[in-house]
Amino acid sequence: MSLKSFKLLHHQIGPYQPLLNGSLEGEIDCTEENIKLLKDCNNSQHSRVDDTYINGKDISLKELTPCNSKISISLKILESDSSLIFKDQKSLLNRRLSLSSGSSIEDFYFWATGEDSTTENGKELKNKINSICTLIKGLADLAHYHDNKVGTDNPNYVFVNESDISNGSPLVIETSISESMLLSPPIDVSIFEVLSSSKSEKNNPNIGREKSVFRATLIEYLKSKPSYSGDEFNFLIHGWNDFLTLFRRNFDTYISGFAFHKARKEVADAELSIANELSKIMGEIGGKALGVPISMVAIIPMLNTTSTFEVLLISLGLLISSIISSQVIFNQQNQLERVIHAKNIMFPQEDSTNSNYPDFLKALVSSASRNLEKNQTKLSITLWFFRIISWLPALLAVIATSHLFMKIFDAEIFISVFIPLTIIVILIKNEWARKRIFNT
Secondary structure (H helix, E strand, O other), X not given: OHHHHHHHXXXXXXXXXXXXXXXXXXXXXXXXXXXXXXXXXXXXXXXXXXXXXXXXXXXXXXXXXXXXOEEEEEEEEOOOOOOOEXXXXXXXXXXXXXXXXXXXXXXXXXXXXXXXXXXXXHHHHHHXXXXXXXXXXXXXXXXXXXXXOOOOOOOEEXXXXXXXXXXXXXXXEEOOOOHHHXXXXXXXXXXXXXXXXXXXXXXXXXXXXXXXXXXXXXXXXXXXXXXHOOOHHHHXXXXXXXXXXXXXXXXXXXXXXXXHHHHHHHHHHHHHHHHHHHHHHHHHHHHHHOHHHXXXXXXXXXXXXXXXXXHHHHHHHHHHHHHHHHHHHHHHHHHHHHHHHHHHXXXXXXXXXXXXXXXXHHHHHHHHHHHHHHHHHHHHHHHHHHHHHOOHHHHHHHHHHHHHHOOOOOHHHHHHHHHHHHHHHHXXXXXXXXXXXXXX
16 A cells, blocks of 8 residues: 555656655645555655655644645655665666565556556566566576575576586576566566476476476576676576477477387386296196106006006006196196287287377387287197197007907907097097087
């Protein structure tokens, strides 16, 4: 209210009335409203009432009462940093030292022109100043450290090249707002809403990388203009749009490289995981497959004995061994099917989901998928081979048993009964045969 009170008094005296010794002097009506305005100005941080006269008589502010006379007043304009009354734009920049530290200004009044922050020109000036103040606060937040030099009231913000700390010279930016900076339109400082937000680290997982790229781009941009050494802040303000373009390009390049590395690592991890599962299937079946040739050794005693009991006992043992080996291999085949299903989910077929992938990712997925298909085909053939030969001990036992029993029974009857039964058992045990022949 005190700034508004001064404006009302100034307009009554005359907006172009010059100051004498830093004081505004003139005459106003001695009304109750004006007396109230004078008291408000006297208690403010912007001005002070030095003298009040009525008809040439010095009267204190407390003794003033409404009358029909004129009051001659002398208003002293204070020049502290908190005062918002200035002669003009230049005076504002020279006196308001806190602007250099990023403290924005909400209101002001120019006594030389009668303009304030509510006029069209005043609003534009306020937006320009406050946008630069936001930039200064952003630099202060992102700087590696602050260095206040002796002999200057302006802060200095130091940025270090993080990729070359030992050899690179730091960038020092001294912030100070000049009139030339206010000739251009307000700068876009929305980037600092993201970089300086207290919630940005929770909402944006890339905020740390984005800050690092901003610092690196700032050093790159300002160091590329050695002729502006010592006036980096002025150059940054005038070339702010170019700087933002360079920053966004650098950040996009960084994210693209990071995304490529991440995608490549994910494909490699997926390929290695599936390859380990395929290798595990082969490793688990390898020891059991060695039991097949060991079981075949049991055929030798069968050929050298005439005891029916021994032959039947050995044959039964070999049959059980073949059944167990076959079932174990069958379980591994089922496990292989599950691994293949998982592989197809992680590496979709071409012309499907991966059609939306970038070219480099398509090539990685296709290469990994082809290699895994070769491995799974080879493993599938190996499992079928092991499953077939797992019945070899039982088959040899049948041959040895038939050799013994053909001496007792008619060979043609034995063959005509045993072979069809054997074929039926194999067909019943085979899943593919059940689906194709029996439709179950």
